[in-house]
Amino acid sequence: MAQKEENTYKKIIHIDMDAFYASVEQRDFPEFRGKALAVGGSPDGRGVVATCSYEARQYGVRSAMSSRKALELCPHLIFTRPRFDVYREVSLHIRSIFGRYTDLIEPLSLDEAYLDVTEDKLHIGSAIDIAKKIKENIQEELQLTASAGVSTNKFIAKIASDYQKPDGLTFIGPSKVIPFIETLPIEKFFGVGKVTAAKMKKLGIFTGYDLKQWEESKLIRQFGKAGGFYYNIVRGIDRREVHPNRISKSVGAEDTFENDINDPELLHIELEKLSKRVSQRMTAKNAEGKTITLKVKFADFTQITRSQTLTKYISDTDTLLEISKSLLGAIDIEEKKIRLLGVSLSNFWSDKELISYNGQLSLF
Structure with a gap:
C-alpha cells in the first residue's frame, strides 16, 4: 500500500496594531485616555485625520477624513499632532x-506585518499559541494591544486580523476557509478597493459566493490580471510568500514650475493636478496604496519629503489631495519659494503583484 503523501502547509499570522498612533498617544498622555482623539488634523477644520481612537470611531470618525467632517460627527473630538519618531x-x-x-x-507599515511561523524559532508549533504570545508580549512590554489573524495564507490572515478588533485573535482553519470567503462581503476582500467593489456590485457580485460563480476568463476580461487573482482567492488559493525584504514600489507625479511659487492657493491648485495624475496612474494599474509622500524642492534647490501612512488603501484624488495639502501645511515655508512639487503613493496592492496560483489549498 502506497504511503499517503504528507500535506505541506503554511502557518501565516497577520498582526495589526489597534488604532496605533492614537493608542500610543493615549498610553503616553493620561488626559487622552477614554476620550475621542484624532491624531493629525486640527480643531480649526484644516487637514485630515491620520488615525483616531476607538472612542472617536464610535461617532463615525475615520482615518483620511477631513478635520471638518470629523468635527461635524464628533464636536468634542480632541486633536493632537503626530509624533512619528515615537511611533x-x-x-x-x-x-x-x-x-x-x-x-x-514582512512589514506592511509601522503597525502591521505578516509572519510566517510554519517553522518557528522556539519550536512552539502552534500558530495560534505564537499569536497569543506575541499579543501578550506587546501588551506587557509596550502597554498596547494588537489584533491577530491566523490562517493558511496571507489573504485570509489579513482579513482575520480585522475580524474581532480591537485586541482580537481570529483563527480560520482549512475547513472554515471556503465558507468564510463565500459569506464575506466583496468590499471586505483585501485588494478590492472602492472602485472595484462598485464595479463588482454592478455585475451582481456582492459576496464571495457571487464571485465564485464567475469563470476565470470572464473575470480577467472584466478586471485584467487581477481577475485571475480573484478567481483563485475566492477558492482559498493564495501562494504568495512572506517576503522579509519587500521591494518598495511607488507611483508618483511631479512638476517643476516656470516661476517659483509661494502662494498657498496656487500650490494647492498644483497639488490637485498632481493628485489627479497619480490617481489616474493608480487606476490604470488597478492599484491602491497606503503611504502618501510629498516632495518639495525650494528655489535654493534644497529638498525635503514628508510622508503619511494611512490605515487603509486608497487611490482617489480627493484623499491624495487632502493628505498632500495637510503635509504641505505642516512645512514651515515662511518666505521660501517652491520650484517643484511632487506627490507619490506607495506601499500598495497592485495587480502586478497578483501571480497565477495553481494547486489546492493545503491543510493546516
Missing part, C-alpha cells in the same frame, strides 16, 4: 518581538 521607535520594538519567533517577517 517608529515603538514599531522597532514590536518588530523585535516578532523576531523572537520567526525571521520571516
